[in-house]
Amino acid sequence: MLQLIRRSTANTRREIQQVTGLSRVTVAQRVETLMDARLIAEVAGGGGATGGRRPGHLEFDVERSVLVVAAVDTAHSRTALTDLSGRILETETLDVSIREGPKVVLAALTASMRRLIEVAADGRTVAGAGISVPGPVDPKTRRPSQPPIMPGWDGYPITDHVGDTIPVPIFVENDADAMAFGEQSTNFSTSTSVCLVKVSTGIGSGLVINGSVYHGIDGGAGDIGHIRIAGEDALCQCGSRGCLAAIASGRAIAIRLSDGGTPARSGRDVRRLLQQGDTDALRLTHEAGVRIGEVMATVVSMINPGVLIVSGDLASSALLAGLREGLYPRSLPRATRNLVVCLGALDANAGMIGMARIVTDSLFSAEAINHQFR
Numbered sequence: 001m002l003q004l005i006r007r008s009t010a011n012t013r014r015e016i017q018q019v020t021g022l023s024r025v026t027v028a029q030r031v032e033t034l035m036d037a038r039l040i041a042e043v044a045g046g047g048g049a050t051g052g053r054r055p056g057h058l059e060f061d062v063e064r065s066v067l068v069v070a071a072v073d074t075a076h077s078r079t080a081l082t083d084l085s086g087r088i089l090e091t092e093t094l095d096v097s098i099r100e101g102p103k104v105v106l107a108a109l110t111a112s113m114r115r116l117i118e119v120a121a122d123g124r125t126v127a128g129a130g131i132s133v134p135g136p137v138d139p140k141t142r143r144p145s146q147p148p149i150m151p152g153w154d155g156y157p158i159t160d161h162v163g164d165t166i167p168v169p170i171f172v173e174n175d176a177d178a179m180a181f182g183e184q185s186t187n188f189s190t191s192t193s194v195c196l197v198k199v200s201t202g203i204g205s206g207l208v209i210n211g212s213v214y215h216g217i218d219g220g221a222g223d224i225g226h227i228r229i230a231g232e233d234a235l236c237q238c239g240s241r242g243c244l245a246a247i248a249s250g251r252a253i254a255i256r257l258s259d260g261g262t263p264a265r266s267g268r269d270v271r272r273l274l275q276q277g278d279t280d281a282l283r284l285t286h287e288a289g290v291r292i293g294e295v296m297a298t299v300v301s302m303i304n305p306g307v308l309i310v311s312g313d314l315a316s317s318a319l320l321a322g323l324r325e326g327l328y329p330r331s332l333p334r335a336t337r338n339l340v341v342c343l344g345a346l347d348a349n350a351g352m353i354g355m356a357r358i359v360t361d362s363l364f365s366a367e368a369i370n371h372q373f374r
């Protein structure tokens with residue numbers, strides 16, 4: 001019943017009765033149990049007038065507790081305190097490079113999380129924490145799994161480290177997966193299968209299939225940045241040559257811009273140049289979009305998603321135009337005729353909102369609630 005209320009499938013006792021087929025008495029009893037536990041609240045006047053007596057509108061109480069979330073990225077990280085719907089209440093940006101290793105980065109993250117709890121939790125309990133990282137995460141251990149651009153992080157116990165300071169259930173996800181879930185669950189929920197490609201300093205992609213993040217067997221699903229591109233030889237950060245990330249990432253564009261006399265080091269620098277209308281940055285980003293679109297043609301043909309979202313520092317009309325150019329000629333019309341190709345709506349907050357929603361979904365799953373009231 002909590003899932004029906006949370007997902008707005010049924011928000012009155014009568015609607016719950018109709019959907020579940022349970023008796024009026026049983027529904028009333030269970031609603032009371034959920035209300036006593038402060039999981040749901042009756043909102044006066046909600047649900048729209050239906051004439052006559054207005055039915056009590058039931059809603060999941062998203063303000064009963066808070067979450068702390070973090071998005072770890074290559075050059076900087078962000079933290080936020082959110083409510084249970086993923087609404088951001090307070091946020092911080094940390095200038096800490098992922099290359100400094102997990103101990104330094106996680107010490108900075110937990111210090112920031114504690115500050116956020118002190119400043120903005122307003123006495124509410126912290127129900128859980130979520131951290132996204134720019135590399136594959138083993139879905140069983142929740143540890144980074146051979147991340148190509150995160151030296152020192154392979155197999156590192158992030159949940160143990162953070163749990164020492166913030167003793168709550170902690171979830172770890174790949175950043176593109178968290179971003180894909182954030183976008184899908186807030187703006188594209190009519191489409192149950194969504195693919196997001198994140199182009200920042202590196203390149204990654206996240207998949208939501210039938211409403212759930214798809215991790216793959218070892219957390220490697222969507223790791224498209226290191227697909228070898230025929231005829232290319234550029235050295236990649238992962239040690240291989242000719243990877244997509246070596247020719248079409250923010251880092252690759254930054255190197256070419258620097259070679260041409262425009263200093264740039266990261267995806268963030270390229271973003272700034274794009275915003276300034278730098279013609280070289282626009283041209284190189286468009287070209288990168290074409291190469292990414294060529295790879296995404298295979299992904300779209302495999303998955304047949306409803307939405308393909310472009311996100312990350314390089315998300316721009318130049319990248320989107322290039323991606324369409326690379327994608328459509330290499331895809332059958334059936335794979336793209338209902339495909340929406342667009343920029344992400346949540347911008348830089350997508351990962352943290354997605355992380356918060358992943359944590360809430362897990363903490364308040366039917367399984368967890370049934371266990372609590374057994």
Ligand SMILES: [Zn+2]
Pocket residue numbers: 148225226236237238239240243245246
């Ligand atoms: Zn590579």
